[in-house]
Amino acid sequence: xxELSITQEVVAAITARLPDTRITVVRLEIGKLxxxxxxxxxxxxxxxxxxTAVEGAALVIEEPAGRARCRACxxxxxxxxxxxxxxxxxxxxxxxxxxxxxxxxxxxVSRECAAPADALRTR
Numbered sequence: 407x408x409e410l411s412i413t414q415e416v417v418a419a420i421t422a423r424l425p426d427t428r429i430t431v432v433r434l435e436i437g438k439l440x441x442x443x444x445x446x447x448x449x450x451x452x453x454x455x456x457x458t459a460v461e462g463a464a465l466v467i468e469e470p471a472g473r474a475r476c477r478a479c480x481x482x483x484x485x486x487x488x489x490x491x492x493x494x495x496x497x498x499x500x501x502x503x504x505x506x507x508x509x510x511x512x513x514x515v516s517r518e519c520a521a522p523a524d525a526l527r528t529r
Contacts, residue, residue, distance in 0.1 A: 409446035412508070413454045416447075420513055421458055429460040431514035439472035439488055439505035472505030 420429060432451075436444045444467045455461045472485035476492035477499040483492065485505065491498055 409443055410450045410454070412442060413447050413450040416510060417454050417458060417460050419510065420460055424459070424513065424515060427459055428516035429463045429513055430516050431464045431466060431512075432460065432510065433466045433468070433512045435468045435470060435507045435509050435511050437470045437472065437505035437507040439485060439502055440508045441488075442508055444469055468511070470505055470507060473503040474500040475503055477501055 416432070416434065420432065434447070436442050436447065447467065448465060451465045455463060472487075473482060474485040474490065475482045476495060476497050478497035479492060479495040481492055481494040482503065483490075483494075485500065485502070488502070489498060490500060492500065
């Protein structure tokens with residue numbers, strides 16, 4: 407399941423970019439043609455974020471549909487798989503236009519510090 411390592415990398419990228427910041431919402435875009443199963447990322451998210459500043463954050467995933475253009479007849483069509491025959495001419499020569507995205511689109515942060523309250527007390 408490569409979704410586990412992908413989810414780990416997403417969390418690592420967020421925590422590296424925003425150290426010591428409590429994250430409340432993570433928004434991802436996972437295209438239908440990306441080869442990544444969004445439900446698996448959802449499943450892994452709580453496991454991967456445990457003990458990090460992202461723990462407890464909401465995960466919002468947008469799943470753009472796949473679009474392709476036939477290189478033979480230039481017809482554009484929706485594609486559910488990477489290899490789809492053109493509905494106009496039957497050619498398998500397709501150029502992917504969209505749906506192969508995998509990116510962090512936004513992150514919302516809390517105004518509160520990510521460190522637990524007792525870690526901030528001076529002794």
